[in-house]
Amino acid sequence: MPHGDRDRQVHLDTAGLGRMPPAARAELTEWTRHEDRHGPHEVDEHVHHVVRPALDERLAAVLGAPAGETVLATGAADAFAALVPRLPLGPGDRIWTTPYEGVANLTVLTALRDRARCRLEVVPLRPDGDLDLEWMAAHIDDDVALVSVAHVPAGCGIVTPVEDIGRVLAPYRCLYAVDVSYSVGQLPVDAGRIGCQLLTGDAWRFLRGPESVGFAYASPELRRALAPYGTGPLLPPEGARVVALNAALAGQGPPAPAGDLAAGLRAAVEGTPGAELIAPGRVQSGIVTFRHAGMPAGRLRRALAARGVVVGKTVAQETPLYLPGRGVTAAVRVSVHHDNSARDAARFAHALQEALAGRGHHAVPTAVRAATPAPAPAPAPAASAAGGGAAAAPAAGLRAVSAGPVPGAGAAPAARVPRPRRTAGRGHLALVPAPAPHGTA
Numbered sequence: 429m430p431h432g433d434r435d436r437q438v439h440l441d442t443a444g445l446g447r448m449p450p451a452a453r454a455e456l457t458e459w460t461r462h463e464d465r466h467g468p469h470e471v472d473e474h475v476h477h478v479v480r481p482a483l484d485e486r487l488a489a490v491l492g493a494p495a496g497e498t499v500l501a502t503g504a505a506d507a508f509a510a511l512v513p514r515l516p517l518g519p520g521d522r523i524w525t526t527p528y529e530g531v532a533n534l535t536v537l538t539a540l541r542d543r544a545r546c547r548l549e550v551v552p553l554r555p556d557g558d559l560d561l562e563w564m565a566a567h568i569d570d571d572v573a574l575v576s577v578a579h580v581p582a583g584c585g586i587v588t589p590v591e592d593i594g595r596v597l598a599p600y601r602c603l604y605a606v607d608v609s610y611s612v613g614q615l616p617v618d619a620g621r622i623g624c625q626l627l628t629g630d631a632w633r634f635l636r637g638p639e640s641v642g643f644a645y646a647s648p649e650l651r652r653a654l655a656p657y658g659t660g661p662l663l664p665p666e667g668a669r670v671v672a673l674n675a676a677l678a679g680q681g682p683p684a685p686a687g688d689l690a691a692g693l694r695a696a697v698e699g700t701p702g703a704e705l706i707a708p709g710r711v712q713s714g715i716v717t718f719r720h721a722g723m724p725a726g727r728l729r730r731a732l733a734a735r736g737v738v739v740g741k742t743v744a745q746e747t748p749l750y751l752p753g754r755g756v757t758a759a760v761r762v763s764v765h766h767d768n769s770a771r772d773a774a775r776f777a778h779a780l781q782e783a784l785a786g787r788g789h790h791a792v793p794t795a796v797r798a799a800t801p802a803p804a805p806a807p808a809p810a811a812s813a814a815g816g817g818a819a820a821a822p823a824a825g826l827r828a829v830s831a832g833p834v835p836g837a838g839a840a841p842a843a844r845v846p847r848p849r850r851t852a853g854r855g856h857l858a859l860v861p862a863p864a865p866h867g868t869a
Contacts (some may be wrong), residue, residue, distance in 0.1 A: 438772045439644035440693075441694040443582075443610055443715050443763035447637035448672065449679050456638050456672035459655060471667035479674045486677040489636070491608075491627055492618030493645040495553050500643055500670060502663050503533035504609045504628040507644035510660040512536050512574070512605065512625065515653060517544035517784040519832035521573035524602075527749040528581035528588065534748065537576060540814055546573070551751045557708025559588060562598050567704055572602045578613040583759070584706045585715035587615065587692070596624030604648060609642075614714050614765070616681055625650040628755060634714075634765060635680065637673035684766035686714030689773050693762050696777035701786065706751075706759055714764045716762060717742060723784060731783035732760075737776050 439447055446455070462469045488495040500506040513536060517523070523537055543549040552560045559577075575597055577581060579590050590606050597604050605626040608617050613634025619627045627645040631637035642665075646654075659809040694715040697703045702721040720728055729741045744751040751759070762776065 434622045437609070437738060438768075438775045439738050440638075440762045440764060440772065441740040442614075442765040443632055443752075443761060444633070445614070445639065446633050446765060446768075447644075448638060449676055450670045451679060452637065452676035456668055459668035459671045468667060471671075475667045475670050483670065483674040483677065484693065486674065487643060487650055490612060490617065490677065490680065491601055491629075491643075491645055492622075493627065495684040497647070498643050498645045499662065500641065500665055502640045503642040504607055504630045504644070504663050505530075505642075506640055506663065507628045508533050508605070509536050509624075510605070510645065510662040511646065511650070511654065512576075513540050513543070514657040514659055515540065515574060515603065516657060517546045518571050519545045520571055521546040522571050523548045524551055524564075524572055524575040525549070525749075526552055526577055526588070528578050529576060529749060530582050530607065530609075530745055531745055531748050532576060533576055533578075537574075537645065539576075553708070557586060557654060558709060559593070559712055561589070561592055561596060564593065568596060568600055568602075570601050572597075572600060574603050574605065576605045576607075578607045578609075579617070580608075580615070580713050580715065581747050581750070581758075582610060583744075583751050583761075584717045585707035586707070586712045587611070587711040587713050589711075590622045590624070591594070591618075594621075598623050602680050603653065610715065611713065613680070614686060616683055619645050619647075629674050631676070634683075635673075635676060635677040636765070638669040641669045641673050673772050679839050681766075686764045686766065686768075687768065689764045689768055690714045690716055691762065692773035693776060696773070696780060702781060702784070706754075706756065714807065715764045717759050718762075719756060719759040720784070725760050728783060732776070732779050735779040735782055737779040739776075785838055 453825040459474075461661060464514055484495050484657040487493070487498045491498065494623065501510065507741055510531070511767070512533075517540060517858065521544065523541060523546060525534065525537055525548065529537070537548055541547075547865065550561055554560050573613060575593070577590060577593060579588055581588075595605060603626065604622075604624040606624045607626070607628050609628070610633060611617060612629045613636070617627070617629075627644055627649040629635075632639045652675055660738040694705060694707065694712075695704050697716065697718045700720070702716050702723075704721070706719065719725055723731075725741050729739055732739050740763065741758060742751075742761045743758045746754050751757075
């Protein structure tokens with residue numbers, strides 16, 4: 429490898445924090461200094477009169493939404509938490525989510541279920557990891573009031589077919605919420621084609637804006653539903669960050685396919701003894717997640733950083749209905765942007781080999797890895813019939829649903845689904861299994 433390549437840092441963590449374009453970074457620096465010298469009022473006036481009209485147009489173009497119908501927040505999770513809990517749901521309603529739902533949104537949905545005394549159900553997966561759209565089409569009814577889906581989840585690179593889901597839901601009265609935090613900027617996003625009423629996203633990942641800025645598109649239908657009840661407090665982002673986001677979007681071109689680069693990263697992982705890709709589903713994005721049998725994810729991330737390759741780490745609690753059930757506690761997450769190159773992918777492959785070779789670590793031989801049984805997949809949730817006759821949802825956990833037995837396989841056993849509980853000594857919510865009632869396994 430040429431000496432210049434070894435000295436150059438390769439950024440492969442856009443899913444964690446994208447690299448701001450120089451113009452956006454300059455605006456952030458300049459307006460932060462201006463606010464420090466003159467106070468926030470001039471910055472706020474500049475944002476209101478100059479920046480927001482242009483930013484609204486640019487956000488509308490990126491999201492495929494009408495201009496002027498987006499709100500800014502300090503993050504997608506904050507916007508979701510301000511809007512969704514006020515929805516007028518009741519005991520006869522059902523909420524659908526997926527095994528790929530992020531912990532922040534799942535916590536909000538669980539609290540809404542508890543307040544409204546409605547049911548919260550998890551849409552099952554097909555054997556290949558895709559959402560079971562046939563199950564959705566068979567079980568949808570007007571008692572489904574809200575469906576929440578992550579376009580691309582935090583814990584792996586699967587691309588959820590959000591437009592296909594929108595077509596399944598369109599004839600029914602449910603509200604459809606899509607989180608595009610890990611997709612917008614790397615994949616096309618069009619709220620009109622998706623058919624959703626709520627679209628939330630972060631600006632600091634593939635859009636490469638500053639941290640602590642997010643947004644939400646709320647359709648007229650959603651705003652009418654919320655009008656009698658209002659919304660929760662929505663803290664606006666700092667003015668300098670809004671200016672920087674506008675500058676980042678000004679230079680934002682259409683999403684460029686990352687297929688070849690991501691395929692190269694996946695090939696490097698698949699060719700590494702002891703490595704296991706976490707790549708469910710048939711369609712993958714520019715996010716590649718994996719773990720290694722002999723080196724913890726945090727240590728491997730640091731070893732790659734020491735070799736000039738910046739990657740991220742994802743932990744199981746980010747997607748608590750998917751990764752924990754597959755025996756994954758933490759994994760390395762590699763993500764590409766359109767400004768990455770084939771040379772960056774080759775640099776990652778070389779750094780991965782170096783990190784695992786002979787530095788206090790013994791790579792697992794391929795033959796041994798092949799003979800080692802894989803962790804058992806999470807058992808499918810208990811079956812639930814659509815419509816009347818279904819038992820009431822247990823108060824201690826999510827209502828689990830199943831697509832039924834796979835042809836040629838036995839019936840899937842029942843499983844309890846974790847629910848949010850605050851853990852001692854932590855400043856955030858984590859999902860841990862609820863205690864089983866007496867007399868159950």
